[in-house]
Amino acid sequence: MKRNTRTLLLVAGILAGGATGTGYSPGATAQSAKPKSGEGDDLRAVYATAADVAEGRRVTESCSRCHGPNGISTTKGVPNVAGQRPAYLYAKLRAYQAGTRGDHAMEGAVKFLSDEALVKVAAYYASLEPAQPLATGGAKAAPARPDPVAAGKAATAGCAGCHGEGGISKTPGMPSLVGLDPKYFAAAINAYRSGQRKHDIMKSLIAALSDADVKNIALYYALQKPARAQTPAPGDQAAGKTAAAACAGCHGDQGVSGNPANPSLAGQDAQYFASALRAYKDGSRKDETMKGLAAALNDRAIRDLAAYYAAQQPQPPKVEKPLTTAEWVQRCDRCHGVNGNSTDPRTPALAAQRVEYLVKGLRAYQTGARKDSVMAAMSTSLADADVEALAAYYARQRARAFVYVTVPYK
């Protein structure tokens, strides 16, 4: 195959002595993860001849109205296919033909092509010079994914005066916010918003916060090192411990809850704790479960419970710090090659792909509209902002073409 490319990848000999295509090895590059075996294992498109490529070109006359005359798309939602990896292209063409990749336009386009034609078309598109970032449109303005924890910290500037640095209260009556699960945290904020929890000061303080702000703030507090509130907790801890047996089922042993619906109580400021129970009792904080439980507690029991829980060691909730775009890219590059320049003919290149097509693809793996177990697992924990940032990142990368050359066995 004659191609105008810059990079040469040597593929250890398959064709010598009539051996057939199973001996592919992906060269000395950073790309190490082995894709699962399956439909993409058919490497015929990798070993196509110049005549095959010429034949493939003829077939693509019907494709160019969408994919562009050189495999470089100018249409939103239609991917660039020029320079895409040959075995991947062939496998996907087969998937469209079999109706397993769910795209009507493509199903119609390949319906009447023979298997041989699909091999040749894949070889032809793979042989073309790939698109470069400037031609991909819309990829220039890349939204940098802000670090949610740093953003959360910045947004808590106005909270620390009451709730303490890092959410560890120093003021009696002010709850510690450290050690709380982000889901509970967000629910508490919403309860102030809706009036289910009546507190005019908190309501006005959070009025300007967006849902994203609240998420970031909750994440920031959840990742701080927990410590007990630095406030007095008068009361009989031993008596509180006995009474707390009735609470452990929901709030956890020693007040560390395993369920985000039930807040952790360990290390909580005692005065706030007591006022919360009184609020459940008098109905100013609405919660049927806690109302019933608090009704049975007199002031002394409340004080003892508060003292007991204040003395317990709070623990960090089970929350992982989200990855930055750069950290994600490291993971994606393991399969997709350095900056999305895959060296494996079975794994798609992402570099300089159209940004909105990358977004669409990632969402499709997330929702299951595209079925691929590897990409489903990889994309499941991507937030919308990650999807957009990663798509923008890869769309901006310089695309490098690869030629897969067969060399005889020594």
Ligand code: HEC
């Ligand atoms: C009517 C417009 C249209 C025509 C004609 C068309 N395509 Fe496509 N093609 C698309 C769209 C849209 C997608 C993206 C579908 C998806 O999201 O899975 C696509 C996807 C592909 C892919 C998958 C690329 C990837 O990165 O996964 C390949 C390969 C492809 N087309 C090849 C062809 C070939 C070969 C022909 C001609 C035989 C052709 N297409 C004709 C619109 C078209």
Ligand code: HEC
């Ligand atoms: C003027 C003091 C003050 C400031 C400033 C303040 N809060 Fe509060 N916050 C309180 C008080 C008092 C309560 C307890 C109210 C109640 O009884 O429901 C509270 C309760 C909360 C709770 C519920 C805790 C729980 O255990 O259920 C959350 C969450 C919270 N605040 C978040 C914030 C955030 C986020 C900020 C900054 C944007 C903030 N607060 C700023 C005084 C303050």
Ligand code: HEC
């Ligand atoms: C059946 C489960 C359940 C049991 C048992 C239970 N709780 Fe709760 N508790 C909850 C839930 C759910 C909430 C959150 C309600 C809300 O959103 O206001 C809560 C909230 C609280 C709060 C407010 C915490 C905060 O940060 O604002 C305190 C204090 C509390 N419980 C104390 C107790 C004590 C003391 C007992 C035992 C006497 C107890 N709970 C038993 C489910 C339970």
Ligand code: HEC
């Ligand atoms: C373990 C290997 C592996 C990792 C890690 C991986 N991918 Fe993939 N990716 C694949 C394979 C294999 C495919 C082809 C799936 C298919 O056939 O639809 C693919 C397909 C894609 C596609 C569709 C490309 C096209 O042309 O339609 C996108 C977009 C993508 N991956 C993005 C990512 C991103 C972003 C990450 C990191 C968050 C990532 N991938 C991590 C193996 C991987």
